[in-house]
Amino acid sequence: MSESRRPQTRKADGTISTTRKPAAVCDQHPVVSRTGPRRSESVRLAVLNAADDLLVERGFAALTIEGIAQRAGVAKQTIYRWWKSKVDILLDTLTDDAREALEWRTGDGGAEAEIRAHLKRVTDFFQEPAGQVMLSLLGHAQLDQATADALRSGFLSEQRRRDIAGLRALFGRTRDDHGIDDRTADHLVDLLLGPLYYRLLVLGKPIDEDLVNSTARFVVTLVRE
Known part of the structure; x- marks a missing residue:
């Protein structure tokens, strides 16, 4: 499995088709945030998936930490422990x-x-x-x-x-x-x-x-x- 958050399959023309990985994934390998302490991979994926989904649905201005937390099913305090802002979350999902x-x-x-x-x-x-x-x-x-x-x-x-x-x-x-x-x-x-x-x-x-x-x-x- 790729390190990418979403499994990808190659089409006949060489382009990539992206499908979403469920937010609830195996929590075996804790990772370290650029901006915070150790965190579980399943929660990290849930937050990143929620952030870019909501960005597409609502736009950057309407994207909030509260909304991301609700969509991801995690506490707002958990997000702030690992990321300083929605920009930091989006930078992680982009990377x-x-x-x-x-x-x-x-x-x-x-x-x-x-x-x-x-x-x-x-x-x-x-x-x-x-x-x-x-x-x-x-x-x-x-x-x-x-x-x-x-x-x-x-x-x-x-x-x-x-x-x-x-x-x-x-x-x-x-x-x-x-x-x-x-x-x-x-x-x-x-x-x-x-x-x-x-x-x-x-x-x-x-x-x-x-x-x-x-x-x-x-x-x-x-x-x-």
């Missing part, structure tokens, strides 16, 4: 879900095909509850510096390192491409993901197949020049 959903997967296709496949996974992720969590946190970060700092120093930095490593591994193993260094990969991550975020966050429009295909083609062309 958990994105770890698998946004990973770079090795294959035997060409560079452009694999980049298209990864961008499609990113697009699908934005349609999931975890993607809505990410977009909500990015929006709130524009108004709250503490949220911006936590998001950038935590999840966004970690995901960027994974994206850089994924691009370097991809171009390092494809036969018809030269490897790229970290600095080049860092710039390519901006070129690769920037159009998707611009389309969603600035224009408020869905990411279509043409954008995915043209972005993948552009990045591969730059590397091969």
Whole structure:
């Protein structure tokens, strides 16, 4: 079983279908919060699932610790013992879900095909509850510096390192491409993901197949020049 909170199955086209794991899971492995003492895994999962469910249903502004506690079936004091705020809960749920959903997967296709496949996974992720969590946190970060700092120093930095490593591994193993260094990969991550975020966050429009295909083609062309 994956470390992700929700079992995932791969569709025929390579995308990921996410189904929810029940909140009541085996309580065998206590874990340590970034913000509090040891806690049971079953309660942690119940709280994280409740938080992103309620975010999708009610939106960020209406999301409260009280509501999360009621949905998860735990005491409000229990949540505050482990998390300082709803933002901390959402950061945990985002980190958990994105770890698998946004990973770079090795294959035997060409560079452009694999980049298209990864961008499609990113697009699908934005349609999931975890993607809505990410977009909500990015929006709130524009108004709250503490949220911006936590998001950038935590999840966004970690995901960027994974994206850089994924691009370097991809171009390092494809036969018809030269490897790229970290600095080049860092710039390519901006070129690769920037159009998707611009389309969603600035224009408020869905990411279509043409954008995915043209972005993948552009990045591969730059590397091969």
